[in-house]
Amino acid sequence: MRVLKHISLLGSTGSIGTQTLDVIRAYPNQFTLQSMSVGKNTDLALKQIHEFLPKLVSVQSKEDYDKLIHEVPSTTKVVYGAEGLIEVATVQESDVLVNAVLGSVGLAPTLAAIQAGKTIAIANKETLVTAGHIVTEEAKRHHVSLIPVDSEHSAIFQALNGEQIKEVDRLILTASGGSFRDRSRDQLEGVTVREALNHPNWSMGAKITIDSATMMNKGLEVIEAYWLFGIPYEKIDVVLHKESIIHSMVEYIDGSVIAQLGTPDMRGPIQYALTYPNRLPAVSKERLHLWELGTLNFTKLDMDRFRCMKFAYDAGKTGGTMPTVLNAANEVAVAYFLEGKLSFLEIEHMIEQALEGHTVLKQPTLEEIMAVDAETRAFIHSTIK
Ligand SMILES: NC(=O)C1=CN([C@@H]2O[C@H](COP(=O)(O)OP(=O)(O)OC[C@H]3O[C@@H](n4cnc5c(N)ncnc54)[C@H](OP(=O)(O)O)[C@@H]3O)[C@@H](O)[C@H]2O)C=CC1
Ligand SMILES: CC(=O)[C@@H](O)[C@H](O)COP(=O)(O)O
Ligand SMILES: [Mn+2]
Numbered sequence: 001m002r003v004l005k006h007i008s009l010l011g012s013t014g015s016i017g018t019q020t021l022d023v024i025r026a027y028p029n030q031f032t033l034q035s036m037s038v039g040k041n042t043d044l045a046l047k048q049i050h051e052f053l054p055k056l057v058s059v060q061s062k063e064d065y066d067k068l069i070h071e072v073p074s075t076t077k078v079v080y081g082a083e084g085l086i087e088v089a090t091v092q093e094s095d096v097l098v099n100a101v102l103g104s105v106g107l108a109p110t111l112a113a114i115q116a117g118k119t120i121a122i123a124n125k126e127t128l129v130t131a132g133h134i135v136t137e138e139a140k141r142h143h144v145s146l147i148p149v150d151s152e153h154s155a156i157f158q159a160l161n162g163e164q165i166k167e168v169d170r171l172i173l174t175a176s177g178g179s180f181r182d183r184s185r186d187q188l189e190g191v192t193v194r195e196a197l198n199h200p201n202w203s204m205g206a207k208i209t210i211d212s213a214t215m216m217n218k219g220l221e222v223i224e225a226y227w228l229f230g231i232p233y234e235k236i237d238v239v240l241h242k243e244s245i246i247h248s249m250v251e252y253i254d255g256s257v258i259a260q261l262g263t264p265d266m267r268g269p270i271q272y273a274l275t276y277p278n279r280l281p282a283v284s285k286e287r288l289h290l291w292e293l294g295t296l297n298f299t300k301l302d303m304d305r306f307r308c309m310k311f312a313y314d315a316g317k318t319g320g321t322m323p324t325v326l327n328a329a330n331e332v333a334v335a336y337f338l339e340g341k342l343s344f345l346e347i348e349h350m351i352e353q354a355l356e357g358h359t360v361l362k363q364p365t366l367e368e369i370m371a372v373d374a375e376t377r378a379f380i381h382s383t384i385k
Contacts, residue, residue, distance in 0.1 A: 005031050005274060008094040008118070010085060010109060012036035013044045015205040016100035016123045016149065016266060021048060023271045026283045031274060034094040037085050037101065037109075042068055049076055056091050058084030082108065089113040096274065098149070099124040102207055103331050104324075104373055107131055111366070114138045121273035123149035125224045129327045131369045132227030133319075146228060147273040152221050153228055154269035155247035155260035160229070161277075163252070171231050172249040172257070173221055174241035175301070176201050178212035180344075181242065185305060191344045193337065201244040201264045210334045214347055219312020220330075223323050226316055233317050238309065240299040245288065263288050307348050311355060320362040321372045322355065328376035329354035336384055350380050 007024060011017040017036075024031040035056035038045040042064050049057055049072050057072065058079045059065050065080035072078060079087050082105070089097050089109035097113040098121045099106050106124035113120060115138065122128065128135055139146050148154050152173045160168070179198045180188060196213045197206060204212075211217035222236050247269075249259040262268050267283045303310045308330075315322040333350040336342035342350070354376050361368050 004029070005096055006034045006094045007031055007096050007098060007274070008035040008088055008091055008113070009033060009098045009100065010037045010089060010106060010124070011039075011099070011101035012048055013038045013041040014100055014102065015203070015208075016098075016270065018044075019267045020098050020100060020270050020274075021052065022267055022283055023274060024052070027280060030280070035088040035091040037088045039102075040064065046071055049073070055093065056088055058088045085109040086112045089118070090116040095119060096121055098270070098273070099127065100149070102126070102205060104130040104327060107135070107369075110135060111138055114142050114144045117142060117144060119145050119147065121147045121149050121270070123270075125150055125220050126327050126331065128227045129220050129223045130324045130373060131364075131366065132223065132323070133363075134366055134369065136227050147276055148224075148228055149266075149269050149273045150221060150224060151244075151264075151266065151269050152248040153224060154272055156225065156229060156250055158260045158272070159248070159250040159258040163250070163258075165230065167253050168229075168231060168250055169235065169253045169255075170251040171225055171229065171236045172251060173218060173225060173236065173238045174244070174246050174248055175215065175218040175238050176212065176244045177240050177242055178215060178217070179209070180213050181240070185345075188345055189343075193340060196337075196344060200242065202266075204266075206338055207331070207334050210337060210347075211330070213344070214308045214334075215306035216308040216312065216330050216334075216347075216351075218306075219308050220327065222309075222312055223316045223326075233313060238301050240297075240301055242297050242299075243293065245293065245296055261288060308351065311348075311351055315355060318360055320360045321364045321369065322358065322360050324364070324369050324372045325354050325358045325376045326351060328373045329380055332377050332380040336380075342384060350383065353383065354379055 033052040033054045036054050037058040039060045056077050069078050086109050090112050096119045100123045104126045106127040110127050148157050197209050199209045244264045246259045251257045315326040329351040333347040
């Protein structure tokens with residue numbers, strides 16, 4: 001692959017962000033970092049700025065902006081806040097936006113980047129869950145590709161390569177089951193943040209690790225798959241697969257099932273999103289040796305045990321603003337759990353209350369989505385306080 005790609009990266013200090021930089025670092029002749037955004041981790045941001053020399057950097061707060069402008073090279077412009085994210089996502093020199101920011105704050109910069117004609121490598125699933133119809137319609141209208149980074153969706157994307165979508169019978173997403181997969185619901189009373197953050201297979205940011213433990217991650221991924229691949233919910237299944245070796249599968253109308261396998265390392269899907277339709281050697285030397293694993297396990301999903309799965313399927317099928325509520329309630333409830341202000345089971349309870357209290361808008365505009373997102377957040381804050 002000889003083409004030099006210019007990259008904008010939202011969320012450079014996070015788990016996906018730092019792994020994206022691993023890929024860029026490994027292939028300096030293929031990729032350049034033009035712009036990046038961070039939240040609050042300015043120490044790591046400074047190291048990244050001095051290594052990759054991006055032209056533009058955005059930080060979350062004005063205070064960090066005031067601090068950083070004195071510490072960056074003269075070739076780096078610093079911006080901040082919601083406008084800063086949009087500037088980073090649309091910087092003229094870049095071809096591709098890697099969206100690895102956390103939460104629905106990623107929606108506005110994604111839409112701006114689509115309107116600016118950038119290819120979108122999307123890890124930020126909350127953006128697709130909260131406003132999937134707007135993001136996919138805008139991408140179609142601007143002839144922009146949305147390339148999945150999420151491991152399951154990258155697997156499906158690869159299993160669909162060269163096939164026809166009308167010949168797909170089912171998508172089968174695999175789920176590890178998260179940190180509490182071997183516990184009954186009764187055994188979830190009183191679990192700690194530390195226990196919940198102990199994912200069996202993947203090293204990820206805190207929010208998605210909690211989402212894996214509640215299984216909301218898989219629920220969000222079902223909705224993400226619906227928007228990315230245009231397959232109805234009735235044809236999207238989830239199977240528990242505790243090894244996270246098969247990243248997902250596509251079953252075709254002739255009964256053939258195509259799976260994508262690999263070691264649990266996100267640098268694989270990130271790199272594929274950046275090199276597609278080509279491939280480059282992996283950053284990691286580690287290879288999958290099936291004989292060392294011996295056995296792969298699969299279990300049917302119990303929706304009563306993992307209630308967030310049911311919330312997500314129901315919200316997705318209802319459509320409109322329901323997935324916006326699901327996502328916003330989950331983002332706020334998980335943040336409270338991580339702060340130790342909510343118990344693990346109360347996360348589900350908060351989401352359920354938000355969903356039950358919401359009157360759905362069927363074809364919401366962007367403004368309506370943003371209003372519902374804000375109202376839901378306010379509802380959870382007030383309920384908890
Ligand atoms: N981690 C993984 O393996 C996978 C992640 N994903 C998805 O990718 C996305 C990122 O996940 P992950 O990397 O784990 O998350 P992290 O928490 O590790 O990183 C999040 C990034 O977003 C920044 N950020 C957070 N909130 C804001 C905000 N309000 N404004 C601006 N920047 C902000 C953080 O900045 P800072 O740290 O500087 O405060 C950080 O750079 C999520 O949508 C997740 O679901 C999907 C598949 C796998
Ligand atoms: C790496 C990745 O894509 C995560 O979304 C991962 O899939 C989480 O694992 P589970 O949600 O299956 O526990
Ligand atoms: Mn995933």
